[in-house]
Amino acid sequence: MFGPGPALHEHTLTLFTDSYVVRGRLASPGARLTDVLNNAENGLLVIEDATFEEFGGSGGTERAAFAQVNLAAALFATSDEMVEPMPEMRMAKVPQQALISVPPFRIVGRIHLPAVESLREALAELRQAFVPVSDATYWSEALREPRTSSVFLAFNHARAQILAPYAEQDPWSDARMNALSGGGPTSPEVEQA
Numbered sequence: 092m093f094g095p096g097p098a099l100h101e102h103t104l105t106l107f108t109d110s111y112v113v114r115g116r117l118a119s120p121g122a123r124l125t126d127v128l129n130n131a132e133n134g135l136l137v138i139e140d141a142t143f144e145e146f147g148g149s150g151g152t153e154r155a156a157f158a159q160v161n162l163a164a165a166l167f168a169t170s171d172e173m174v175e176p177m178p179e180m181r182m183a184k185v186p187q188q189a190l191i192s193v194p195p196f197r198i199v200g201r202i203h204l205p206a207v208e209s210l211r212e213a214l215a216e217l218r219q220a221f222v223p224v225s226d227a228t229y230w231s232e233a234l235r236e237p238r239t240s241s242v243f244l245a246f247n248h249a250r251a252q253i254l255a256p257y258a259e260q261d262p263w264s265d266a267r268m269n270a271l272s273g274g275g276p277t278s279p280e281v282e283q284a
Contacts, residue, residue, distance in 0.1 A: 102127060104138070107196065108164045115141040115158065124170045125245045128221035134162045146234050166193045167229070167246040168221070185213070190257035191224065193250050195234055199257055200227030200244065210256060217254075221245040 097120040104124060106113040115138030121127040128136070141158035144151065184203040187210065191198040202224055204213035227244040230236055 102170060104168050104170045106136075106138075106160055106168045107166045108160065109166070111143045111145055113138070113141060113143040113158065113160055115139055123223075124168060124243060125219065125221050125223045128162060128165075128168060128245055129219055131162055136160045136162055146236075162221075162247070163249075165247050166196060166250050167198065167244055169227070169229075169241040169244045186225075187213075188257050188259075189224070190253070190255050191246055191251050192253040193246050194252060195231045196229050196236070197231070198224060198227055198229045198244065198246060200224035202254075214254065217248070220248055222248050222251075222254075 099118040099120060100122050101116060101118055102124060103116050104114070117127070117136065117138045119127045121130055137157055137159050139157055141155045142152050143155075143158065144153065185206050186201045187204050189200065189202045191200075191202075202217075202222060204210070205216050207213050207216065222245060224244045224246060225242070227241045228238050229241065229244065230238040
């Protein structure tokens, strides 16, 4: 009468909320982190072996066997477990380097957009609650959080303020080109009087 349920996948994740960094594990039928986040019942996630610490706080790290996290307060979640989508779920997608602003954090990485005629249309079709980003780097100057790399990250679309195409710029390259053309200083820090 009671057969085995769906296979559970073990996830180790770090959640960044408005005020806390929460780390823990959870077992879920969803193989991908975005599946877990986008299908969380009532927008709540219960993790095991939880640790949480306040940003910039000196109160230390709290530990609990279980903790419930309200995903409405989550800015993004990271995991170093990259899971390939099942072949039957694959859609034609185009990787796009993007800058995502989820205050007080910035995220740079590859989002995978639907293969449509224009980037504008692809962004308009992006409607997931948690959007995946691969080869991500995140940081917060306001919180003095250094640049940190993550194989995989999913950001809360409702909390993101800006999502834009992004190309890394080298200020030294611009300064060298300007100097070679005789147009100005040789380094980005030098100001003309």
